[in-house]
Amino acid sequence: MRQLLARWLDGDVGYSFRTSPVAMLAAAIAIVCLFCAVFAGWVAPHNPFDLTTLELGDARRPPAWLAEGSRKYLLGTDDQGRDILSALMYGARISLVVGVVSVLLSMVIGVSLGLLAGFRGGWVDAFLMRLCDVMLSFPAILVALLIAGVGRALFPNAPNTVAFGVLILAITLAGWVQYARTVRGSTLVERSKEYVQAARVTGVAPLRIMLRHVLPNVLGPVLVLATIHIATAIITEATLSFLGVGVPPTSPSLGTLIQVGNNYLFSGEWWITVFPAVMLILIALSVNLLGDWLRDALNPRLR
Amino acid sequence: MLAFILRRMLQAVVVMVTVAFIAFLLFQYVGDPVVFLLGQDARPEQIRELRSALGLDQPFFVQFWHFLGNAVQGEFGLSLRQGAKVSRLIAERFPATLELALIAALLALLVGVPMGVYAALRRGSFGSQLFMTLSLLGVSLPTFLIGILLILVFSVTLGWFPSFGRGQTVQVGWWGTGLATRDGWHHIVLPSITLAIFQLTLIMRLVRAEMLEVLRTDYIKFARARGLSNRAIHFGHALKNTMVPVMTITGLQLGQLIAFAIITETVFQWPGMGLLFIQAVTFADIPVMACYLCLIALIFVAINLVVDLLYFVVDPRLRVAAAGGH
Amino acid sequence: MNPLLQVQDLVVEFPTRRGTLRALDRISFDIAPGEILGVVGESGAGKSLTGAAIIGLLEPPGRIASGQVLLEGERIDNLPFERMRHIRGRRIGAIFQDPLTSLNPLYTIGRQLEETIRAHLPVERAEARRRAIALLEETGIAAADERIDHYPHQFSGGMRQRVVIALALAAEPQLVVADEPTTALDVSIQAQIIQLLKRICRERGAAVMLITHDMGVIAETCDRVAVMYAGRLAEIGPVHEVIHQPAHPYTMGLMASIPDMEGERERLNQIDGAMPRLNAIPSGCAYNPRCPRAFERCTHERPELLNAGATRAACWLHDAHAEVPG
Amino acid sequence: MDSLPLPSGERAGVRGASLEAPLVQAIDLARTFDVSAPWLNRVLERKPRQLLHAVDGVSFAIEKGRTLGLVGESGCGKSTVARLLVGLYAPTRGSFRFDGQDAHAAFRSAEGRKLRRRIQMIFQDPYASLNPRWTVEDIVGEPLKEHGLVEGRAALRERVGELLSSVGLGLQDAAKYPHQFSGGQRQRISIARAIATHPDFLVCDEPTSALDVSVQAQVLNIMKDLQRRLGLTYLFISHNLAVVRHVSDDVGVMYLGRLVEVAPKQQLFARPQHPYTRMLLDAIPKMHDTGRARTPVQGEVPNPLNPPAGCAFHPRCPHAGARCKAERPALLELRGVRVACHAVEEARI
Amino acid sequence: QAVRIANQGDALSMDPHSLNESLQLDVLGNIYDALVLRDKDLSLMPGLATAWKQTSPTVWRFDLRKNVQFHDGTPFTADDVLFSMARTQADGSDMKSYTNDFKAVRKVDSHTVEIETNKPFPILPDMMSRVMIMSKKWCEDNQATRPVDRRKGIENAASFRANGTGPYRLRERQPGVRTTFVRNGNYWGKVEGNVQEVVFTPIGNDATRVAALLSGEIDVMEPVPLQDVDRVNASPNARALTGPELRTIFLGMDQKRDELLYSNIKGKNPFKDKRVRQAFYQAIDIEGIRKTVMRGASSPTGEMVGNGINGFQPDLNKRLPYDPEGAKKLLTEAGYPNGFEVTMNCPNDRYVNDSRICQAVAANLSRIGVKINLAAETKGTYFPKILRRDTSFYLLGWTPSTVDAHDPLNAIMSCVDDKGAGQFNLGAYCNPKVDELARKVQAETDKTKRNAMIHEAFKIHQDDIGHIPLHQQALAWGVSKRVELVQRPDNNISFKWIKVKSGA
């Protein structure tokens, strides 16, 4: 492991990482956020999802350093008496799960279909690309809205898990198209390269060529897309919460927290919305910065 | 050229029918309009009656077929909730959304492109780093929060701009425009900024990336070797080549703008289609939802067509290809 | 005659993370008006860099670390952009390797020609166009007045390369740097291009620096040849002597490995091994590990260009003041 | 079509009597590409279907252990022939017989893998023909694994090592990536990959055109050595006539999808028959008389979509007569070589 | 004087018979009059009828106001009343329920009508306060003799235009955007306010609505989100007007199914056990909810109707004490010492802070070991679902549209039948005694007897813990300081009572 890390740090990408303070800062932020999210159960001072621990009386406490703040709640509490700090950690977990899983899923779907379209060509390609057109003409937010609605109607009473599933599905369905298009484009380019033909001359089966030869070579732009997509997925989730079809309110994501807090902006309870927003910005910022850096680092011409 | 347009039209029809189909399929699940239509004391047989009267008890495909048949004639029926012709409701709302989206798109382009160019030309400078980082805020903050914050600052605290609505509109034919009056412009400022921010960021980053690519190409190097001025190189050669890929994305994004207007419209009570749609979703107003989605698909297809045609204007290589050459 | 271009102790470096790479190491040569200087050498020897350094278009992070470039006795390697711009195209024209990518695909060749002419000469559009047509005709493009409004993709590879040449000559430069102008082309088109270059030289008295791999082309076209190896000049001299009585062992190897049309050989002569990477240039003469005639001095002392018969070679074999081992 | 199937006894390039069939035998091979505009365009713009005859009836044979060089202008169909032979394209007409069997039928059948093992190709571009994300070991080992030629990792390494050393590289290079090599080395890696399966027949599509002369010499030498050692048969495509002259036994000259002349190399270079061949030879820059101007091939390259009637070369041919404009010359055995020219046939030149 | 009013919703149609929805009827109440109107304190007062009385148990007679003109100048007569009553029964009408039990509406003379009902109908005048009178001539001239019928896909002039007898005329109508009203100079009654023009705008988003009020773009808005009440009051140019609303928020439990849906208890239904219901009741910290979730703007209640409704029983308005310990004990007694798990359905955009109330309830219940899976969703999907009775535990709010206790007795507390009784009794609470009383209440015309019966029914229901009443939510209007108006507990904003201070 350490060796691997050392090797990586020594490689081209690693070097550009070591020499880019922005990338390192972004990575540090991302790691902290990730850590808080993954280990929320241990790190967080309270469990905001455990209804038994909520004290209505403690609702809407300002952060600890303000007049009515309490040491118990460092960043204050929301309208249900949830500790904001803990909610942030747990919320980040949900947001990250929703973001990462939906991005992974879109990536898998998009990349496979894109590969297939680019590699097979012909009617498969034509069909898949029309499918993309159809998907694109349902703008992301609409797809998500409709799917979320349908999901709710189909599984009305298994709220928590299914609601997440539906949400992820919705964001996935809206997201895969980009990957498919990108991958198809690069596949078309790669397919005509001679190393692919060499493999064909050798008698390698098309599926293997697709997976072993073409796939690794088209993944570059996909990775860059994905880093940006994670941020947009998290925000889409927040937006869906705003439209009332997000995750269940008892286990709020960052988006839900922002959306709930939104209602308290005018009444001066800014911390309910500002801290989750800052957290979201940090996550999005670090992921985006990493994506930007990765794009440049992976481009040999910029080295 | 004609063949190209015809082919696109055919594709458009296929896309739209599919969109309608999927939309229709989804509607089966978004809620039951009958419950909303009948008041609190409806009896079961009343519900059944209304259901059959509205044709909701027919098999799915029959319903879809009817819908298609009517939709082709531009007939989407009456809004279940408002009792007014859907086509009319949409027509009343359409100008608002389109004006908002167009202004936002213009804003995104007019600010995003120069900023992207700047960031590319001054790669690594403090200003461009600042732009790039600040712009990330645009993609990391949910639109609704940006909207509310703008309202809080510019309407409530400073009182510079109104917080809701379109203001005074002027009727030009069937088109009610808010852009003919000062009041209308005054009202569109905050919503269009809110709507534009996300796209602006995207366009700016895209332009920067593309511009950097283009600046590395041989013809730019050759243009330098020919002793052209920087202005001619950057804005004559590089920018035009940058715009080719940027156009596609911008086209797609314009479609997204119209959809994203849902949120902006909700926040600013902008009387556009998005607001209509989101209310229709809440009340399972199927005809309105269907018409809206079809319209969105139509707009999308139209934008795509326009983008493709623009390609012809910009890129001479395609002109020949479309004329049947290779 | 005074030399038109003088390159003196030119050093080009690339700062990289593993230390600074010296891509050009104290290159010196000059070109007289009307002369064609061929530059040959293994791929990566630094031929293109030399050309780029002369017209001041090194790609960052590459930079001229020391040495100077003089045009008619005036130093040009440290000029600010605006002044250098007036030299590029006007006094030094450049032709790059790939005719497919050197032209901006979005503009007609007429526009690109006119633009170049007007960037340097104070003429009206109509006049510029007239001149552009004349130039195209000069380069052998039939029906030039019609084709001037065509786009690059409408030309064949050979014609495009001719357009590139026309562009480089548009402002009647004194010196043309041609970097592999024929590599991508068929033999027959290659012949046309070479004839064109030669004619220009003869008729206008312009000097040419011709970079190529093709010894046939060198033999046919050039007055003098420079042979480069690992960023250094190995040998420079009149074309006939360099080809037939090379003085530097690398040149000898190079010339011997050309398959020729007359003789009949089972095996080609080859130079074993590969050119060193820039970060591992051996001490002394860079060629010493591959040189069959290397001796002790070659491994630690770098040879300067020394007179060797009709040519000058950087090889201790020709050090008149020292004894050469058998 | 007017190109002849090979007469059984006399084959181009066959010197001396050989009783068995040649290893490689192309019989009236043709490949057409449909480059028409889409259907709707054709209907609306009343355009006909457009077919591009990239290769239009090519017949030749190569004996085991020998090399046929293929030269011709850019776009005349050389690469298409190569791709037909390795099965990247299926022929529209004609057949390719390899070691007595119909290769394209075999490619499609279960036998295909065996045949693929025996026919390999070296590609033109040393940069593009190696997967940039694979190590040299993976690249060279792939055909071995694919055809199950070695068992186990250790054996694989050993075999890869042997292959690399046979092209002048070492096992220490096996863990590197292609970008860490020079062009010549990369081309050697692709040679190692091509010979990994012990093929009988190697199709080389401009294997050295991206390399400079000194590296080119290295690569050509290795190829020759291999041929001597392993008895390889080559089809060698290039537009560098000097290189072709160096490596080939026989040379075929292509023009617009057809062979116009096939001859043993001494004969071809000493006494070119077809007017195109003559012009081609004249266009070669000669190293040894510096300053001499050469004569480029006159006229513009014809459009392959709309080739001239009769002899495709007639618009550029100084000897063209009325018959050349109307009738397509067949590839005939004339003056000891095979040539497709009315003027030669009529002994006008 | 002009006043700009914003509401979170819009009147969907200008047709007073097309939709039985309170906002719609309230807005249209400014244009149209009913026979009977309600005063500031919700008491009935003469409208287009000057007097009414029961001539027999099943017949009511209304004396109509003379010299009243519609906005277009046509005089108002008994024909218009007959026409309007008939119109409420036409296809597409949503007001059928108000006139379903009519046997006949008879014209006695040009300004007297008689309504005969199938059964004795003591609260008919209350009902009549919702039925607005349209002009027969105008409807005929405009092909609007029936409300718009969505099935036919044909629009109807009455949806966009209006011709009533009310204090304001409709000037401009842009659905969902803006509706403008001007004062009717020929109004038959007295208009206390001084407003000449009213611009009514829907603003759906809470924050935007508050912002619009704070920045002075609107004068009156409804509702003010509870958390913003202080902010509004702190602003120099606006204030929040709060008061109890007639709506009662309560929880319902499935008491019918033998096995509870969406729960981990199999084979039985814990809610059938009164002890469980009581445990739930007593586990809820209603004061906590009032203080934090409702920011003090709610009145906890023990009764299913609020103060102000006909039949409200002050002595029954007492809750069981908040007692988590006792609740826990009850639960143990009922056989659930470790509680159980159940899904709670909840709207998230229908009532004031609805989903937050549910969350608080869930948190409270978790203290006695009951694990609540909260399914909060938008009203669009919520109502269809719970109306299918696809729920075990839900939250609902109820305002008796007739302002009479019979309405909830019938809709919420009666056993479910297929004639509309118990239609919103989604947990199917059933006690035949309550049914019996409800039927009697409907027919009883004697005020005191009727009140006693209501008392008895309520008491039974309360003892059964048929539902768990929570609170009456508060109205909160945001009003510019230059405006004065009357806040009626049924959330009605009547333009005629709005006064704008001059000089502002």
Ligand SMILES: Nc1ncnc2c1ncn2[C@@H]1O[C@H](COP(=O)(O)OP(=O)(O)OP(=O)(O)O)[C@@H](O)[C@H]1O
């Ligand atoms: N950006 C760069 N960073 C580091 N080294 C570079 C860079 N650009 C060029 N070089 C190095 O400079 C050397 C000279 O390159 P140059 O392009 O001049 O070679 P060349 O002689 O023109 O070769 P070719 O015949 O292949 O065109 C090469 O070894 C190359 O690796």
Ligand SMILES: Nc1ncnc2c1ncn2[C@@H]1O[C@H](COP(=O)(O)OP(=O)(O)OP(=O)(O)O)[C@@H](O)[C@H]1O
């Ligand atoms: N897949 C294809 N689709 C359509 N046309 C093709 C295809 N492949 C080749 N061609 C056409 O067939 C003709 C012959 O092409 P080919 O690549 O065989 O030429 P070549 O002799 O190898 O040329 P070069 O020397 O430039 O490599 C060309 O006109 C080319 O445009």
Ligand SMILES: [Mg+2]
């Ligand atoms: Mg070069």
Ligand SMILES: [Mg+2]
């Ligand atoms: Mg080829």
